[in-house]
Amino acid sequence: MAPEVVLVTGVSRFLGGHLAARFAADPNVERVLGVDTVPPSRDLLRRMGRAEFVRADIRNPLIAKIISGAGVDTVVHASVTANPPGPTGRTAMKEMNVIGTMQLLAACQKSPRVRKLVVKSTSAVYGSSSRDPAVFTEDMGPKDLPSSGYAKDAVEVEGYVRGFGRRRPDVAVTTLRFTNFIGPRIDTVLTRYFALPVVPTVLGYDARVQLLHSEDALAVLERAATHDLPGVFNVGGDGVLLLSQAIRRAGRLVLPVPSQAVPTVGRLFRGARLVDFSPDQMRFLNWGRVVDTTLLKREFGFTPRWTTQQAFDDYVSGRGLRPLVDPERVAAVERGVLDVAARFR
Amino acid sequence: MIPLHGAGRERTTRPAAEAEDLAAVPDAGEAEHESDRERRLADFTAFLRRRIAGDYRVDEFGFDEDLTDHVLMPPFRALYEKWFRVETIGMHNIPAEGGALLVANHSGTLPLDAVMTAYAVRNEHPAQRHLRMLGADLVFRTPVLGALARKSGQTLACNPDAERLLRSGELVGVWPEGFKGVGKPFKDRYKLQRFGRGGFVSAALNTGVPIVPCSIVGAEEIYPMIGDVKALARLFGFPYFPVTPFFPLLGPLGAVPLPSKWYIEFGEPIRTDVHGEHAADDPMLVFNLTDQVRETVQQTLYRLLTQRKNVFLG
Numbered sequence: 001m002a003p004e005v006v007l008v009t010g011v012s013r014f015l016g017g018h019l020a021a022r023f024a025a026d027p028n029v030e031r032v033l034g035v036d037t038v039p040p041s042r043d044l045l046r047r048m049g050r051a052e053f054v055r056a057d058i059r060n061p062l063i064a065k066i067i068s069g070a071g072v073d074t075v076v077h078a079s080v081t082a083n084p085p086g087p088t089g090r091t092a093m094k095e096m097n098v099i100g101t102m103q104l105l106a107a108c109q110k111s112p113r114v115r116k117l118v119v120k121s122t123s124a125v126y127g128s129s130s131r132d133p134a135v136f137t138e139d140m141g142p143k144d145l146p147s148s149g150y151a152k153d154a155v156e157v158e159g160y161v162r163g164f165g166r167r168r169p170d171v172a173v174t175t176l177r178f179t180n181f182i183g184p185r186i187d188t189v190l191t192r193y194f195a196l197p198v199v200p201t202v203l204g205y206d207a208r209v210q211l212l213h214s215e216d217a218l219a220v221l222e223r224a225a226t227h228d229l230p231g232v233f234n235v236g237g238d239g240v241l242l243l244s245q246a247i248r249r250a251g252r253l254v255l256p257v258p259s260q261a262v263p264t265v266g267r268l269f270r271g272a273r274l275v276d277f278s279p280d281q282m283r284f285l286n287w288g289r290v291v292d293t294t295l296l297k298r299e300f301g302f303t304p305r306w307t308t309q310q311a312f313d314d315y316v317s318g319r320g321l322r323p324l325v326d327p328e329r330v331a332a333v334e335r336g337v338l339d340v341a342a343r344f345r
Numbered sequence: 346m347i348p349l350h351g352a353g354r355e356r357t358t359r360p361a362a363e364a365e366d367l368a369a370v371p372d373a374g375e376a377e378h379e380s381d382r383e384r385r386l387a388d389f390t391a392f393l394r395r396r397i398a399g400d401y402r403v404d405e406f407g408f409d410e411d412l413t414d415h416v417l418m419p420p421f422r423a424l425y426e427k428w429f430r431v432e433t434i435g436m437h438n439i440p441a442e443g444g445a446l447l448v449a450n451h452s453g454t455l456p457l458d459a460v461m462t463a464y465a466v467r468n469e470h471p472a473q474r475h476l477r478m479l480g481a482d483l484v485f486r487t488p489v490l491g492a493l494a495r496k497s498g499q500t501l502a503c504n505p506d507a508e509r510l511l512r513s514g515e516l517v518g519v520w521p522e523g524f525k526g527v528g529k530p531f532k533d534r535y536k537l538q539r540f541g542r543g544g545f546v547s548a549a550l551n552t553g554v555p556i557v558p559c560s561i562v563g564a565e566e567i568y569p570m571i572g573d574v575k576a577l578a579r580l581f582g583f584p585y586f587p588v589t590p591f592f593p594l595l596g597p598l599g600a601v602p603l604p605s606k607w608y609i610e611f612g613e614p615i616r617t618d619v620h621g622e623h624a625a626d627d628p629m630l631v632f633n634l635t636d637q638v639r640e641t642v643q644q645t646l647y648r649l650l651t652q653r654k655n656v657f658l659g
Contacts, residue, residue: 130485133505134406140505204488206496208407240405242496248399259488290405330397334390341386 002028002226003074003116007067009058009104010079011051012036014186015120015217017044019078022222024051033070035063036079037096058100064107067114074116075108076225077101080157082122082150082189082281090149090278097153098160105164108171116172118224119161123177123210123234124151124280128287134208137292138177138232149278172230176220179236179291182311183214184318193275195321199247200265203256207243207288210236213311216304223302233300234291237308243285249309250316251323259286389415406506407495410475417497418464424457425464428602429563430659433465434610438557441472444511445614446549447518448638449559450537450646451526454568454587457602458527458561459520463497465609466516477510478518479503479545483584507548518559519545528585530573534565535650537643543635546617547625550634553618558638560645563607566656568592606659608649612641 006023010016011034020034021044032051039045039053056062058079067075080097101119108114126132127142145155158175165173180190190211193199212235220235247254257265262282269275277285297303306314392415395401401411425431439445447466452458463476479502485491500506502519510517520526521541529538549556572588592599615638617624624630653659 130491131482131501133503133509134500135505135509137505202488204492206407206492208403208405208495210405240403240407241399242403242407242409245399245401245403248397325397327398330394334394337390338383338387341383 002026004030005033005070005072006031006074006076006225007033007035007070007072008051008076008078009035009100010077010081011048011053012038012040012044013079013081014214015181015221016076016078017048018214018218019076019221020051021047021049022218023225024049026226028226031070033066033072035066058104059095061103061107063104064110067107068111071113072111073113074118074225075104075114076118076120076221077104078118078120078221080120080122080154082124082278093150094153097150098156101157101160105160109164109168114168114171116174116225116228117161117164118174118221119157119176120221121158121161121175121177122150122154123179123236123289123291124284125154125158125177126289126291127151128280128283128289130287132287132289135290135292136234138234138295149280151280172228174224174229175232176224177232177234177291178217178220179210179212179234179289181214181217182211182315184315186214189275189277189281191315191319193277194246194250194252194315195319196274197252197324198255199250199252200255200257200269201243201247202262202282202286203258205259205286207285208240208290209243209246209288209308210240210290211308211311212237212304213306213314216306216311219305220296220300220302223300227301229300231295231299233296234293235296235304236291236293237304237306237311238293239308240290241308241312243288246312249312250321251325251327252321253324403496406477406498406500406510408475408477408498409496410498413475413497414467417493418467421460421464425461425468428604429461429567429607431461431465431563431607431609432659433469434608435613436465436470436611438611438613439466439470439474439516440555440614441470441474442514444514444552444554445516445557446507446511446545446554447476447516447557447559447611448540448545448642449518449520449561450535450642451520451522452529452534452561453527453564453602454570454589455602456520456527457567458564459518461564461607462518462559462561462609466518474516476518477515478520479507481523502544504544504548504551507545508552511548511552511554521545524584528570528573528587531565531569531571535562535646537639537646540635540639543631546631546634546638549617550620550625550631555614555616555618556634556638557614558612558641558645560610560612560642560649561607562610562646562649562653563605563656566605567602569603603657605656606653608653608659610645610649612645615641 006029008016008020011020017040020032023029023032034051034053035056037057126136129143131143181188244254266277403409459478466474466476475498478499480494480499484494522538525538568589570587570589574586578586
């Protein structure tokens with residue numbers, strides 16, 4: 001059951017790197033290979049222990065040699081990402097996400113030893129609009145296909161993965177549709193967004209946000225790789241935060257921006273290298289997205305340890321975000337008001 | 346608690362006594378009055394503190410109970426009690442717990458009937474239930490309104506959402522006539538329009554919850570719609586642009602609803618758990634149930650109308 005040789009893509013990033021570290025710490029796993037185009041940070045590399053880092057581009061046919069040469073039996077494709085690595089990023093990100101996946105799947109198809117594939121996808125494949133049901137189950141699709149960005153990449157990636165599943169029915173394919181990650185250690189567009197002192201939102205809209213603690217994300221990926229659990233699963237924490245509520249919990253100030261001005265403000269923040277939101281992420285800020293995790297709990301057998309609210313609070317305290325409005329101060333004002341009222345009785 | 350009168354018309358003739366028991370202030374001396382005011386102030390400051398800290402719960406549909414009870418509902422109290430003097434009949438037909446689907450007639454140009462029904466169920470039902478209403482996608486597309494609708498417990502009128510709410514034991518309200526009902530001309534008042542395509546019946550069948558027919562009298566007269574400017578409606582993207590005797594003639598004053606006297610009658614629940622599994626796949630059964638609910642509401646409306654002597658006095 002347990003994998004012998006695991007290959008993890010995207011190890012220079014938080015999820016890939018820490019996942020490789022978890023496999024390296026697992027004595028049942030014989031060998032761990034971590035692939036990425038850039039080497040992980042020194043700290044991450046140290047955590048990865050006996051996992052071997054292979055500097056390779058999954059867009060290159062060389063990846064097939066690595067997979068067959070090392071006798072990889074389990075592939076965890078964790079490099080599909082929403083966060084472009086640099087200012088030039090979006091085209092490169094699309095290349096990496098879509099072409100990289102095609103090449104990787106081609107390599108897996110050629111290698112008869114591969115018997116398990118785990119793909120990190122995203123709940124962004126459901127899109128985000130006013131005409132969607134409040135909660136998405138795995139059998140639903142987006143109302144309109146996302147026209148650009150990460151969501152479109154993810155839809156295409158899932159399409160190729162389904163194709164691979166048809167051609168190699170002997171391989172157990174697990175597709176995991178994650179909600180947005182949050183946690184004290186992970187770095188995403190959202191964690192940078194909530195750390196802004198004044199957080200811009202879209203005027204007149206309040207998105208429902210479902211989050212997943214990064215440690216839960218790692219645990220889910222690990223479980224998918226070490227058990228036979230084929231299928232498509234939504235992965236998200238229990239419960240929901242409204243965007244405005246989350247910003248208040250982080251002690252930030254909300255800056256509602258009229259929707260006409262949103263693109264300009266978005267460009268401003270991108271230019272200042274603060275937060276880089278793509279158009280589909282902007283839509284997410286309007287309506288948000290919540291997924292049903294019944295399948296995850298019942299069939300996949302995993303219940304996230306952190307709820308959305310707990311995960312967010314862990315992020316706030318772990319990052320040491322100092323609230324601009326001190327809760328102690330608020331409580332003191334409240335006591336003062338009540339005292340005054342009592343005196344005037 | 347407000348007593349429920351079947352045909353309690355004498356109540357409107359004693360406003361002083363009514364105001365007293367509605368305000369729920371125990372009439373026992375100045376000191377208690379003071380402490381009540383203090384308790385309310387403490388309640389309010391605690392609410393403000395929770396809002397500033399973001400310390401409240403929102404369900405997966407975006408329903409914010411704390412906000413609904415403290416901010417969104419209270420402004421409608423005067424409208425409900427003093428302006429429309431809403432009287433409810435048959436509140437006991439709404440189960441105290443578990444899923445149920447309330448199906449009502451829609452009217453009034455602006456959907457105040459839905460707001461008043463939700464207020465009635467929250468404030469007059471013994472279990473003080475929240476009515477989770479299903480709204481058109483136009484509502485959720487509109488900025489501010491869409492966000493408020495979600496916070497007040499509404500969600501998009503689609504089967505997945507309705508069934509999810511019913512399965513989790515919520516009381517769901519639906520107005521299947523939609524815009525055809527709320528935006529119909531005044532001459533067609535109290536004539537039910539087509540009840541959608543019976544989607545609400547299949548939601549109830551799939552979840553086995555009872556359907557509670559609900560008939561609302563009085564809402565038709567609040568904004569008598571005598572015309573519809575199609576060109577303006579298209580321009581603004583509205584389903585209709587109403588012309589009433591006072592709007593747009595008097596401008597914003599025309600937006601004041603006429604003080605008609607309202608009756609909301611909740612009929613006997615219609616069971617849906619007796620048709621067996623896959624009953625929702627039988628279109629004939631769905632049509633028949635839809636017709637049954639529609640007929641019940643229509644007949645109740647006619648009965649209430651014959652009992653009503655005056656639009657404004659009841």
